[in-house]
Amino acid sequence: MSGTKTELSSVETRHPSFVFSLNGVETKIQTASSRRLVDLLRTDLDLPGTKIGCEIGRCGACMVLIDGKPSNSCLTMAYQCEGKDVETIEGMNGESLDPVQKLFLEEGALQCGYCTPGMVMSLKGLLKEKEKPTYEEMKESISGNICRCTGYGGINRVLRKLSEG
Numbered sequence: 001m002s003g004t005k006t007e008l009s010s011v012e013t014r015h016p017s018f019v020f021s022l023n024g025v026e027t028k029i030q031t032a033s034s035r036r037l038v039d040l041l042r043t044d045l046d047l048p049g050t051k052i053g054c055e056i057g058r059c060g061a062c063m064v065l066i067d068g069k070p071s072n073s074c075l076t077m078a079y080q081c082e083g084k085d086v087e088t089i090e091g092m093n094g095e096s097l098d099p100v101q102k103l104f105l106e107e108g109a110l111q112c113g114y115c116t117p118g119m120v121m122s123l124k125g126l127l128k129e130k131e132k133p134t135y136e137e138m139k140e141s142i143s144g145n146i147c148r149c150t151g152y153g154g155i156n157r158v159l160r161k162l163s164e165g
């Protein structure tokens, strides 16, 4: 048993601390290498805008941007963000509403809102990559985000309006 303990402890200390950028702020973290990014954000860093749904990469509720790319934080270990740029929905808390968030409100594209941060992050990821994506590209970008309440009517209007520019 003690052999197993030593092994686990060396795994746990392999990444004792690391630095990454979180919503533009250099952040130093000390955490177990088994800690998931979603838990680090929600529990340790008090950023609950990133949601937990399926926990197996199928619902998109936990979507964040890592180096600009949409990534499921339930499938990402915290230490994998070392040296990277992580953006969460809280990073969009500017003086005025982000245009994508504004459209979600205007088009009534949310009910409980649980899926909304993940949807917004997926769309932001696409808009970072491409200035004027098509409707089809936007649809594809949120194909990993599940909404269980809206019936997608409002979300679809958001995509149409965004694609019309």
Ligand code: FES
Binding pocket: 051, 052, 053, 054, 055, 056, 057, 058, 059, 060, 061, 062, 063, 072, 073, 074, 075
């Ligand atoms: S909680 Fe991560 S994809 Fe569902």
Ligand code: FES
Binding pocket: 109, 110, 111, 112, 113, 114, 115, 116, 146, 147, 148, 149, 150
């Ligand atoms: S608004 Fe409730 S899950 Fe999408």
